[in-house]
Amino acid sequence: MSLLDVRDIDSSYGRAQVLHGVSMTAEAGQIVAILGRNGAGKSSTLKAIMQLLPPHRGRVTFRDTDVTGWPPYRVARTGIGYVPEDRRVFTQLTVRENLEVGRRPAGPNGPGWTEDALFDLFPNLAERRDAPGRSLSGGEQQMLSVARTLMGNPALVLLDEPSEGLAPVIVSQMARAIARLRDEGLTVVLSEQNLAFARAVSDRALVLDHGTVRFDGSFDALEADPNIRDTYLSVSATSTP
Amino acid sequence: MGLILAQLLTGLANAGALFMVASGLSLIFGVTRIVNFAHGSFYMLGAYVGYSLMQVLPGAVGFWGAILLAGLVVGAIGALVEMIVLRPVYAAPELFQLVATFGVVLVVQDLALMIWGPTDLLGPRAPGLGSVVRIMGEPVPQYDLALIAITPGVALLLWLLIARTRLGILVRAATQDREMVGALGVNQRWLFTGIFGLGCALAGLGGALQLPKGGADLLMDFTILAQVFVVVVIGGMGSLPGALIASVLISVLNVFGVTYLPQSTLVLTYVVMVAVLLWRPFGLLGREEVAGEIGQVGRPEAPIAPAGGLRVALTVAALAALAALPLYAGPFARVLATDILIFCLFAASLHFLLGQGGLVSFGHAAFFGGGAYVAALLVRYADTPMALSILMAPLGAGLLALGIGAVSLRASGVYFAMLTLAFGQLLWSLVYQWGAVTGGDDGIVGVWPAAWATPDVFYWLTFAVSVGGILVLRHAAHAPFGYSLRAARDAPRRAAATGLDTRRLQLAAFTFAGAMAGLAGGLFVYSKGSIFPDELEIARSFEALIVVFLGGVKTLSGGWVGGAVFTGLEDLLTRFDYWRLALGLTILAVVLVFPDGLVGGLRRLSARRRPGGEPDE
Numbered sequence: 140m141s142l143l144d145v146r147d148i149d150s151s152y153g154r155a156q157v158l159h160g161v162s163m164t165a166e167a168g169q170i171v172a173i174l175g176r177n178g179a180g181k182s183s184t185l186k187a188i189m190q191l192l193p194p195h196r197g198r199v200t201f202r203d204t205d206v207t208g209w210p211p212y213r214v215a216r217t218g219i220g221y222v223p224e225d226r227r228v229f230t231q232l233t234v235r236e237n238l239e240v241g242r243r244p245a246g247p248n249g250p251g252w253t254e255d256a257l258f259d260l261f262p263n264l265a266e267r268r269d270a271p272g273r274s275l276s277g278g279e280q281q282m283l284s285v286a287r288t289l290m291g292n293p294a295l296v297l298l299d300e301p302s303e304g305l306a307p308v309i310v311s312q313m314a315r316a317i318a319r320l321r322d323e324g325l326t327v328v329l330s331e332q333n334l335a336f337a338r339a340v341s342d343r344a345l346v347l348d349h350g351t352v353r354f355d356g357s358f359d360a361l362e363a364d365p366n367i368r369d370t371y372l373s374v375s376a377t378s379t380p
Numbered sequence: 381m382g383l384i385l386a387q388l389l390t391g392l393a394n395a396g397a398l399f400m401v402a403s404g405l406s407l408i409f410g411v412t413r414i415v416n417f418a419h420g421s422f423y424m425l426g427a428y429v430g431y432s433l434m435q436v437l438p439g440a441v442g443f444w445g446a447i448l449l450a451g452l453v454v455g456a457i458g459a460l461v462e463m464i465v466l467r468p469v470y471a472a473p474e475l476f477q478l479v480a481t482f483g484v485v486l487v488v489q490d491l492a493l494m495i496w497g498p499t500d501l502l503g504p505r506a507p508g509l510g511s512v513v514r515i516m517g518e519p520v521p522q523y524d525l526a527l528i529a530i531t532p533g534v535a536l537l538l539w540l541l542i543a544r545t546r547l548g549i550l551v552r553a554a555t556q557d558r559e560m561v562g563a564l565g566v567n568q569r570w571l572f573t574g575i576f577g578l579g580c581a582l583a584g585l586g587g588a589l590q591l592p593k594g595g596a597d598l599l600m601d602f603t604i605l606a607q608v609f610v611v612v613v614i615g616g617m618g619s620l621p622g623a624l625i626a627s628v629l630i631s632v633l634n635v636f637g638v639t640y641l642p643q644s645t646l647v648l649t650y651v652v653m654v655a656v657l658l659w660r661p662f663g664l665l666g667r668e669e670v671a672g673e674i675g676q677v678g679r680p681e682a683p684i685a686p687a688g689g690l691r692v693a694l695t696v697a698a699l700a701a702l703a704a705l706p707l708y709a710g711p712f713a714r715v716l717a718t719d720i721l722i723f724c725l726f727a728a729s730l731h732f733l734l735g736q737g738g739l740v741s742f743g744h745a746a747f748f749g750g751g752a753y754v755a756a757l758l759v760r761y762a763d764t765p766m767a768l769s770i771l772m773a774p775l776g777a778g779l780l781a782l783g784i785g786a787v788s789l790r791a792s793g794v795y796f797a798m799l800t801l802a803f804g805q806l807l808w809s810l811v812y813q814w815g816a817v818t819g820g821d822d823g824i825v826g827v828w829p830a831a832w833a834t835p836d837v838f839y840w841l842t843f844a845v846s847v848g849g850i851l852v853l854r855h856a857a858h859a860p861f862g863y864s865l866r867a868a869r870d871a872p873r874r875a876a877a878t879g880l881d882t883r884r885l886q887l888a889a890f891t892f893a894g895a896m897a898g899l900a901g902g903l904f905v906y907s908k909g910s911i912f913p914d915e916l917e918i919a920r921s922f923e924a925l926i927v928v929f930l931g932g933v934k935t936l937s938g939g940w941v942g943g944a945v946f947t948g949l950e951d952l953l954t955r956f957d958y959w960r961l962a963l964g965l966t967i968l969a970v971v972l973v974f975p976d977g978l979v980g981g982l983r984r985l986s987a988r989r990r991p992g993g994e995p996d997e
Contacts, residue, residue: 189563215565227560229553239546240553241564291565 140203142167142326143188143219143295148197150187157183158194158350165295165328170321172341173330174372180350181330182224185297188328189221190214201295218246220293224300224330226284230273234264237272237283241290257286260316278309285316296320298329302336314340334372346371382516387639389515391632393524393593396531397423397586399627401604402611403538403620404582410555410618411575414466415794417922418481420605421488422580426454426587427596428496431503434591440507451585458580462573465968470572472975479929480971482922485601486964492598494958500598503591523592530589535624538582542620551575555618606805606918610649613798614656616666625664646809653802654787661791661799703843706836714839715907716951721846722903723927724943728850729896731928731939736857737889738869739789742797743804744897744924746784749916751777751898752905753811756824766830770845770902777898778891780807785890789883801918808916823912827905842903849896850940856892865889930970932977941979 141164150158158180165171173181186192188199190211198207206214215221229237238254245251258265261282267275275283281301288296301317302310310333317340320327331337337344338358346354346361348371354361361367405419433446465480509526512519542548550571554561562568587600594600611630615622630649637645656664705717730744754776758764764772788799811818818824829838856862867875868882876882905911914920923946931942949966953959974981 191559191563210562210567211559212562212565212567215563221563223560223563227557229556229560231552231556232549236549236552239549240561240566243565287564 140200141165142202143328144198144200145184145188146198146200148184148187148194148199150183150192150194152183152192156350157192158187160197161187161347161350161352162197163328163345163352163355165326167294167326168321168324169343170317170327170329170341171343171345172337173328173345173347174332174334174337175330175347176332176371179347179371181347182299183350184347185221185299185328185330188214188297189219191221215291215293216243218292218294220288220291220296222284222288222296222298222301224303226277226280228272228275228280228283228287231271233271234268234275234283237287238290241287243291245292246294252289252292254290257289260289260319261286261312263312278305278312281305281309281313282316285313289320293325295326295328298327300330300332302331302333310336334368382518385516386518386520387635388632389520389524389528391635392531392628393521393527393631394635395624395627395631396527396534397590398604398607398611398631399531399624400534400582400586400589402608402615402623402627403535404579404586405608406612406615406618406620406623407551407582408576408579409612409794411551411558412466412470412477412572414477414481414576415797416481416576416579417478417605418461418484418488419579419583419608420601420603421485422454422458422583423587423604424492424596424598424601425457425488426450426584427503427591427594427600428492428501428587429453429584430588430591431496431501431596434504443504443507447585447588447591450588451581454584454587455577455581458583459573459577461580462576465971466572466576467569468972469975472971476929476933476971476975476977478922479926479967482926483964483967483971486960486967488964489598489601490958490961490964494961496596498598501596503593503595506592509592521593527589527593534585535620538620547574602919607649609798609801610653610805612663613795613802614653614663616663617794617798618667619663619665622663622665643813646813647806650802650806650809654799654806657791657795657799657802658787662795666795699847703840706839711835714835716948718839718842718907719951720944720947721842722900722907723947724940725846725849725903726897726900727924727927727931727943727946728853728939729893729900730924731931731933731942732853732857732896733889733893734928735933735935735938736862736865736869737886737893739886739890740793740797740925741890741893741921742801742918742925743784743921744800744893745916745918745920746800746804746807747777747781747894747897748901748904748920748924749811749911749913750780750807750894751901752911752915753818753824753901754898755902755905756827756911757818759827760824766833766906770899770906773902773905774895774899777901778895780898781891781894782887785887785894789886789890801921804916804921805918808913808918811916812913818913821913823910824905825910827911828909829906833906838906842907845899845903849899853896853939861885861888926967930967930977932974932980935977935979935983938977938979942977945978 143165145161145163147160147162148158149156149160161180161184173184175181183192187194190206190209193208198205200206201217201219204217206217229240235254238257258268263279264282264286267279272280272283285298285301301313305313314336317327329341344354344356344358344361345352346367353371354364354367401419401423405416408414408416430446430450433449434443437446461484465484466477469477469480506523506526509522512521513525542551550561550566554568554571558568607630611623611626614629615626633648633652634645637648641648702717706714726748730741733739733741751773755769755773758769758772784800784803788796788803791799812820814820833841864875864880865885868880868885872882901915927942927946928939930946931938950963953962956962970978
């Protein structure tokens with residue numbers, strides 16, 4: 140069975156339903172990109188997996204365990220890491236203190252991230268290890284947010300729009316970091332509006348529109364179907380990583 | 381010179397307990413966002429538990445051991461309270477937890493009365509520290525010097541805990557963004573319980589430490605609470621160094637005040653508080669609250685629906701029955717109904733401010749009591765006829781609200797609430813200490829209704845004015861004024877962008893609500909024939925707040941429904957010996973069963989029965 144199995148979930152903010160029967164899977168070691176326009180339900184899908192937006196229908200199964208309805212901290216403890224879209228760095232805490240909040244013991248066959256390994260992955264952070272979160276640039280905050288989640292030694296990382304609002308040079312650093320995660324054997328589900336970036340780092344694409352899955356398959360198949368591309372993806376998001 | 385030094389030392393010694401209690405409150409607020417009204421109760425418990433332990437444990441080791449143990453015991457009690465009472469209501473509307481902690485206050489008061497009895501307990505002296513040291517000729521108690529030495533140690537330990545340990549890092553992270561901390565795998569439930577327990581332990585420690593100086597009595601919970609609020613607000617919510625500085629400032633000020641300005645010690649404290657907040661609206665070392673904080677977004681509020689035909693018919697029938705009350709009921713029921721009507725108007729005015737304006741005031745009694753005092757003073761000094769002085773009451777209270785609102789609305793959220801509290805207490809202390817004019821503690825008596833207002837006529841007057849006032853408040857909610865006020869509440873920036881002057885709107889609402897409370901106060905003074913400073917006090921403000929939350933903030937009728945139920949319940953329960961316990965337990969039961977208030981709960985029940993009717997989730 141797949142590492143992550145999302146089956147037919149509905150989620151709502153108040154009375155506004157944002158996900159309508161979304162299903163998807165992620166195999167161990169795979170990198171899956173969720174694509175779609177603003178408001179298509181990309182972030183909501185990741186939040187629903189994390190149970191920050193608990194689905195009121197359907198199931199989220201991770202490593203054969205049904206985690207639907209669990210409090211987020213328990214979901215995190217089963218090995219799912221979440222990196223939010225708006226980074227949500229603790230601005231009053233230093234870089235190292237931010238990492239400390241995320242620290243959890245490594246699982247039996249996880250890579251076992253340490254502070255040093257993460258400073259190696261994101262050298263920019265190493266220079267600023269004792270700086271408070273509020274003094275970091277947007278790119279550094281994004282790196283810190285990813286690093287903080289990795290400190291929990293997750294098997295699956297949910298990355299919400301990792302390239303959003305970042306300078307091109309930072310975007311390519313982020314792409315290299317994601318490649319490193321794949322080398323370490325991690326599974327990643329990321330949401331992205333930048334098709335070129337998504338294609339460069341991911342194995343599979345999932346296209347969402349109005350909270351419904353419109354496409355699930357390889358990037359080659361996606362390229363071959365201009366109908367999907369033109370209807371559900373904004374054409375402008377094509378800057379190169 | 382020697383005297384001044386001795387007084388300075390006394391002030392520093394007094395600051396110790398105050399700091400411990402204040403830092404606990406600050407810590408709890410920072411992480412859980414709960415303003416813990418029960419914090420003074422844990423301080424009181426610390427004193428009583430410490431006293432009992434000192435009776436059992438011998439010698440110096442026993443004395444200090446008892447203090448430490450008292451802190452631990454109170455911390456454990458606090459953690460239990462958090463698990464049983466607060467956990468179920470974290471998801472409830474913001475500040476609803478206040479009601480739960482207020483229930484705890486009442487329960488603890490009566491439990492302490494049951495266990496330790498009504499007489500004040502004299503604290504034992506610390507073994508080996510019972511005498512005085514002469515410093516520049518002035519006697520300074522040895523125990524004061526010990527306290528001066530202990531306090532920085534406790535502060536240092538606390539600072540190390542927050543700045544250097546993993547727990548401290550988690551606390552600071554959770555203070556900023558609880559949801560993210562949870563998403564990183566931290567079980568916030570235990571973090572909350574731990575911090576609540578730690579905060580209560582500090583309060584208990586403070587209570588036990590001050591035993592040799594102040595002993596233990598049943599009033600110390602509210603006495604310290606008002607002081608602690610002042611300290612936390614002056615220092616800045618959530619700032620430990622701020623709490624330390626403010627504790628020293630207030631304690632030293634108090635000691636000097638007692639010597640040089642004995643008539644105005646209370647006023648002095650609140651004047652300092654108001655001055656500091658005017659200079660720095662978030663306290664000496666506090667930080668501005670971030671509006672719309674991440675991860676704390678409440679569920680959207682349902683629009684107000686017009687009342688249906690059945691509801692209108694029922695209301696009209698109930699009002700008719702109430703109007704005809706003197707025709708079929710005796711004087712006892714009439715007095716009770718008068719009390720209820722007046723309190724309903726008072727509660728409805730606060731409810732308007734809270735529900736429509738989203739402005740939580742901790743000092744609304746200032747306008748109720750203010751209106752009452754305006755009427756009473758007019759009678760005492762100008763022999764004003766009843767009709768005119770009842771009319772002047774809302775005017776005076778409205779003016780007062782305009783002034784207080786203009787200053788308080790510079791801040792928002794908890795700081796706004798604290799500013800209103802400060803002004804309320806300032807007014808109370810003025811009335812209390814300016815005896816020559818206001819009669820001080822003896823109040824103003826002999827304010828009876830005019831000759832034409834027989835008891836029945838006065839009842840009808842009260843009925844007409846209260847119901848009329850509540851209808852006016854209700855009407856305002858349905859008027860454009862109400863719409864723009866709710867817009868300013870839900871989306872201040874967008875409201876401002878559409879051209880609304882939100883600050884002015886809120887000031888208008890604050891003044892309006894203050895005037896309505898003053899109207900209730902004007903009626904009140906005539907219904908009782910007298911007025912005492914209690915009506916201005918923090919406890920009265922809290923009572924109104926509790927009533928509004930119990931009734932339900934997010935409903936239009938929550939204010940008066942809560943007022944009616946609360947006053948009726950209080951009247952029923954005060955016949956028992958341990959009525960506080962009963963009332964407290966009732967409040968806790970309501971809080972746990974109806975987290976969205978009585979009206980909200982009833983609405984939810986009726987929605988469940990109606991097929992297709994979905995509860996407001």
